[in-house]
Amino acid sequence: MTVLRNPVLRGFAPDPSLIRVGDWYYVATSSFEWFPTIPLHRSRDLAHWEYAGHVQRAVPGNSLAGVPDSGGVWAPALSWDGERFWVTYTVVRSVGTPYFDLDTYVSTADAVGGEWSAPRRVPSHGFDPALFHEDGRLWLLNLQNDHRPGGERFAGIVVTELDRDTLEPVGDTRLLLQHDRLVEGPKLLRREGWYYLVLAEGGTGWEHGVRVARAKELTGPYELDALPLLTTRDDPGLPLQKAGHGELVETPDGQWLLGHLTARPLHTARGRRCTLGRETAIQAVTWDADGWPRLRHGGWHPAVEVDVPTTPHPLPPAGGSAHPLPPADRPTRHLPPGDQPTHPLPPADRLAHHLPPADRPAGLSWPWSTLREPPDPSWADTTVRPGWIRLRGRHGPESRWAASLLAQRVTEHRAEAEVTVEARPVTFTQAAGLVLWYNPEAYLSLDLTWAEPWGEPQRGQQWRGPAGGGGRTVLSLVERDEEGLRQVAVVDVAADAPVTLGVTVEGADARFWYLRDGARTAVGPALDFSRLSDDHGSRLRFTGAMAGVHARDLVDAAFTADFTGFRLVCTPD
Structure with missing residues (x-):
């Protein structure tokens, strides 16, 4: 047994x-x-x-x-x-x-x-x-x-x-x-x-x-x-x-x-x-x-x-899977408690033989998921920069048509995700970062983006990127629920260097952070992760919380962001 x-x-x-x-x-x-x-x-x-x-x-x-x-x-x-x-x-x-x-x-x-x-x-x-x-x-x-x-x-x-x-x-x-x-x-x-x-x-x-x-x-x-x-x-x-x-x-x-x-x-x-x-x-x-x-x-x-009952037979049945499963180092989320895996990004084409070529750009097979369309090299490319994935920004995160988002399932009430992102946003319409996602009315996001210079009011598009002497490169922490989108915190970061973003989930609390001088530095207060559930709000909701990366460019759909080192570790109670 x-x-x-x-x-x-x-x-x-x-x-x-x-x-x-x-x-x-x-x-x-x-x-x-x-x-x-x-x-x-x-x-x-x-x-x-x-x-x-x-x-x-x-x-x-x-x-x-x-x-x-x-x-x-x-x-x-x-x-x-x-x-x-x-x-x-x-x-x-x-x-x-x-x-x-x-x-x-x-x-x-x-x-x-x-x-x-x-x-x-x-x-x-x-x-x-x-x-x-x-x-x-x-x-x-x-x-x-x-x-x-x-x-x-x-x-x-x-x-x-x-x-x-x-x-x-x-x-x-x-x-x-x-x-x-x-x-x-x-x-x-x-x-x-x-x-x-x-x-x-x-x-x-x-x-x-x-x-x-x-x-x-x-x-x-x-x-x-x-x-x-x-x-x-x-x-x-x-x-x-x-x-x-x-x-x-x-x-x-x-x-x-x-x-x-x-x-x-x-x-x-x-x-x-x-x-x-x-x-x-x-x-x-x-x-x-x-x-x-x-x-x-x-x-x-x-x-x-x-x-x-345990069935020890080693061979698949007649008519069973003709595709052998990958070796023991495959990413699998369904191990017994205490043996939860880490998923690097990209996952080195693991399990790629299970997906037809039309459905799997190199390195973006399971456990990655995408919204409303399979991943495509036109917006999610793993070949441009070895060891990185490049996302091209498209619609905003609340789009039902062209959201550039890659995500994995959160499988335990204790979880941690992190990723390194490198990008050069030059307008507030461009952003890329780490997201905890349920749906367009329930997400938490820490994004690398652009903001006006200190002391200058928020008055729409400024048309001046950091390279031109206008504006700042910042991390913007936002939360979204059925009442709208709120900016929780803003932190200045260097415009010309990669930045590592992370989030730690403990039950109903999600705490975002980034690495500054090698140390974790909190961004904003703990946010309510429990809103990312089937049971929050009055509308029918049937999915589950995800952790991933995304990018947007609301004007030109040309801005790109490079990501590496993604990991999601889910720890059983």
């Missing part, structure tokens, strides 16, 4: 779809507005997970330009039909409106880390779809949305048979189940003559859970289990919260597992805040005498430590 510690995928790894193929377990997670789209991880022992690629070009046109924050790619469902991998998912283009304005797609691959087929659109009733394979037939499950005034946004679970080759509907869509509590994210399995419908219940926040229904026929009628399989809604003190969105998987020796999302909240004076976003966890499951699944340890609360 192996003891896993939840979450097994830590920091912004929501809506997991867990499957087994031979001796390998695979997980696909939501990516929302971020690239790479649909990250994929794999494991043999369920405790140690490694990045295995992503579903490249999951978005037609390879762009999510204009998609709202927390829109984009929602809840992929991974499956295996005995010959190839399948994934279905939804691209959501409206958030917080009666209309989701979405498209559901299906893609396939012979190897999970290989080339995925061009996505094909299928009936798009709602988000969080899944596929069910049985006796050569293919079924698409989804929720339906009634957008009309007085309608239910979560109006029941539906199923549509698809032709396996054309993906065209076969017959009519059928209603499987309606429930007085919100249900979504259906997954279907067959066991001992029953069809089991595994449902996300209660929404993806504090009321989240997993509920199971069953029927003798695929198309119903379905009866709901009287008890939840998993939830934390009744105990806000548990270390793992928001438990829900589950999928049942059988091990090679006939045991059962539940993959699900969860979150680790900070308990602050302003309430519970999940700065790390929603993460992936696994529970052991048994079946009671009446044929319902139950958590092996009893009750319905998730366990932090779980004994799971």
